[in-house]
Amino acid sequence: MNIMTEKExxxxxxxxxxxxxxxxxxxGGMMTMASREVMVQTGCYWPAVHRDAEKMATLSVAMRxxxxxxxxxxxxxxxxxxxxxxxxxxxxxxTTIPGIVNYPLQSVEQWRDLKRxxxxxxxxLPTILKCTSILKQKVPDTPVVGNLVGPLSLATSLIDAAIxxxxxxxxxxxxxxxxxxxxxxxxxxxxxxxxxxxxxIVIADxxxxxxxxxxxxxxxxxxxYLNDIxxxxxxxxKPVIVHICGDIRSICKPLRELSSECIxxxxxxxxxxxxxxxxxKKLMGNVSTILLQNGPISKIQVVSKNLLTSGIxxxxxxxxxxxxxxxxxxxxMSEIVKVYTT
Amino acid sequence: xxxxxxxxxxxxxxxxxxxxxxxxKTATEVIHHKVDPYEAIMDGLAKGMDxxxxxxxxxxxxxxxxxxxxxxxYAGIEILKPYLxxxxxxxxxxxxxxxxxGDTHDIGKNLVKIMLxxxxxxxxxxxRNVPYSxxxxxxxxxxxxxxxxxxxxxxxxxxxxxxIEDLKKxxxxxxxxxxxxxxxxxxxxxxxxxxxxxxxxxxxxxxxGLLNNTPLDLLPFSIPKLVYIxxxxxxxxx
Numbered sequence: 001m002n003i004m005t006e007k008e009x010x011x012x013x014x015x016x017x018x019x020x021x022x023x024x025x026x027x028g029g030m031m032t033m034a035s036r037e038v039m040v041q042t043g044c045y046w047p048a049v050h051r052d053a054e055k056m057a058t059l060s061v062a063m064r065x066x067x068x069x070x071x072x073x074x075x076x077x078x079x080x081x082x083x084x085x086x087x088x089x090x091x092x093x094x095t096t097i098p099g100i101v102n103y104p105l106q107s108v109e110q111w112r113d114l115k116r117x118x119x120x121x122x123x124x125l126p127t128i129l130k131c132t133s134i135l136k137q138k139v140p141d142t143p144v145v146g147n148l149v150g151p152l153s154l155a156t157s158l159i160d161a162a163i164x165x166x167x168x169x170x171x172x173x174x175x176x177x178x179x180x181x182x183x184x185x186x187x188x189x190x191x192x193x194x195x196x197x198x199x200x201i202v203i204a205d206x207x208x209x210x211x212x213x214x215x216x217x218x219x220x221x222x223x224x225y226l227n228d229i230x231x232x233x234x235x236x237x238k239p240v241i242v243h244i245c246g247d248i249r250s251i252c253k254p255l256r257e258l259s260s261e262c263i264x265x266x267x268x269x270x271x272x273x274x275x276x277x278x279x280x281k282k283l284m285g286n287v288s289t290i291l292l293q294n295g296p297i298s299k300i301q302v303v304s305k306n307l308l309t310s311g312i313x314x315x316x317x318x319x320x321x322x323x324x325x326x327x328x329x330x331x332x333m334s335e336i337v338k339v340y341t342t
Numbered sequence: 343x344x345x346x347x348x349x350x351x352x353x354x355x356x357x358x359x360x361x362x363x364x365x366x367k368t369a370t371e372v373i374h375h376k377v378d379p380y381e382a383i384m385d386g387l388a389k390g391m392d393x394x395x396x397x398x399x400x401x402x403x404x405x406x407x408x409x410x411x412x413x414x415x416y417a418g419i420e421i422l423k424p425y426l427x428x429x430x431x432x433x434x435x436x437x438x439x440x441x442x443x444g445d446t447h448d449i450g451k452n453l454v455k456i457m458l459x460x461x462x463x464x465x466x467x468x469x470r471n472v473p474y475s476x477x478x479x480x481x482x483x484x485x486x487x488x489x490x491x492x493x494x495x496x497x498x499x500x501x502x503x504x505x506i507e508d509l510k511k512x513x514x515x516x517x518x519x520x521x522x523x524x525x526x527x528x529x530x531x532x533x534x535x536x537x538x539x540x541x542x543x544x545x546x547x548x549x550x551g552l553l554n555n556t557p558l559d560l561l562p563f564s565i566p567k568l569v570y571i572x573x574x575x576x577x578x579x580x
Contacts, residue, residue: 092444096443096444097495099444101471161448162409162449162452165406165449166413168406169407169410170410207449211404211405211541212404212449213404213405213406214401214404217404217406245523246523250401267524288524289524290499290526293499319524320495322500324500
């Protein structure tokens with residue numbers, strides 16, 4: 001019997017076909033996949049890596065090799081689209097991820113002043129595209145994840161979140177216009193990623209959590225735009241995973257209407273309950289990143305194993321990894337899938 | 343007095359309904375009809391905000407609603423402020439709040455700020471992505487009673503411990519409350535925080551509890567809840 005490649009296995013799971021065992025991934029983007037330990041080993045350090053396609057490729061490939069995680073995840077932050085649209089980014093340091101420090105918008109209606117992004121020209125987008133094509137050559141059997149920021153979260157990188165959330169009630173039409181514009185831009189960037197070799201798309205939408213929006217507003221302001229991006233990526237033949245942060249129990253119903261194959265969930269959500277609440281979606285998650293950072297290894301193993309028995313479809317960290325996370329801790333998670341089969 | 347209770351009810355209702363215009367109109371009526379402005383704040387605006395908190399806890403209101411209710415409340419306070427008796431001074435319980443360096447998520451922090459503001463704290467908001475030293479400097483300078491540290495990301499959790507240690511080293515005895523997505527009560531205890539709050543509603547209870555147990559010169563909590571509102575640029579209500 002042929003042994004599945006990492007790519008085949010992940011795709012089969014997302015298509016609902018049977019596989020030899022559960023895949024384990026760490027998507028990158030908002031769900032950052034880097035450890036300082038590996039930066040030291042490769043000489044590819046944050047923050048220089050964020051603007052250097054070669055170094056980004058080297059670090060991400062080394063992360064996969066050292067930790068046993070079965071994908072490549074770039075970039076190491078969630079600021080590339082916002083930067084390309086005019087957000088000012090501070091690159092952080094060796095263990096601090098880049099963040100937006102200045103918003104280009106003061107009000108939602110100013111969205112008209114935003115310039116459409118050009119994935120081949122603006123900000124770091126060309127770097128990410130270049131890195132993607134390098135990875136495509138280097139590791140053809142490993143899934144390369146293309147990371148997009150969900151429209152609502154992208155909006156909160158371009159305008160103060162409080163202004164945006166208030167505008168949802170005050171000027172819903174303008175908010176829809178802004179989100180539509182951002183969705184179109186993300187699709188443009190997503191297409192460019194696919195053209196350069198991205199195998200699947202993960203959309204992270206931390207600002208769209210049920211705790212902030214509740215089910216009604218989630219359905220109106222997050223769901224349709226996530227589905228627009230998903231549909232566009234499906235038309236290019238790429239599967240999609242959507243990550244929502246925080247407690248999503250209140251939005252279980254609208255989550256069932258997501259078009260994505262898979263939902264990635266945060267550590268405070270119980271997988272067994274989720275499994276029953278959203279039976280039609282593949283579930284990814286949700287090893288606590290705090291546990292992954294602090295250990296002990298024995299507990300990481302127990303938690304990972306419990307997730308497998310609870311019916312997780314793809315084992316993954318619940319959120320972005322701290323760059324201080326020891327490699328052996330990540331390895332403890334990724335090795336479980338190889339020794340333990342349900 | 344029918345009219346007074348009508349006015350107070352309208353204020354509370356208008357806050358709950360996020361109706362800034364009605365709050366402003368009614369606040370003007372407070373002045374015209376010589377209703378005690380202090381009472382209008384306490385039994386009108388703040389009472390409305392209390393209901394908003396309950397709606398939030400019951401998951402009927404979410405963040406967009408809370409933010410707009412708070413705006414409505416502040417709009418009323420803005421009008422009533424000049425009419426509050428000048429001689430009344432209260433001890434201000436000061437709190438420094440911010441999102442630790444490396445994290446630019448600040449919606450949780452903003453909520454906690456609104457809630458503590460409403461509970462009578464003078465809030466000094468350092469914003470997001472705040473360098474560690476700035477917490478120490480401001481806590482020392484203001485002799486803050488409370489320092490609130492927030493993070494939504496694992497990547498910035500370690501910073502909290504650094505800040506707590508540095509506060510101690512600097513001899514600042516502010517109480518420290520931490521919160522945010524990845525933080526657990528166990529983690530809070532481990533890094534030496536005095537309190538942990540799961541969400542913005544709980545933050546108020548925790549903050550009150552922390553400060554009631556300190557020897558600091560504090561007023562009991564029956565004292566006006568809404569007195570120490572500090573707007574972004576404006577001063578405090580005296």
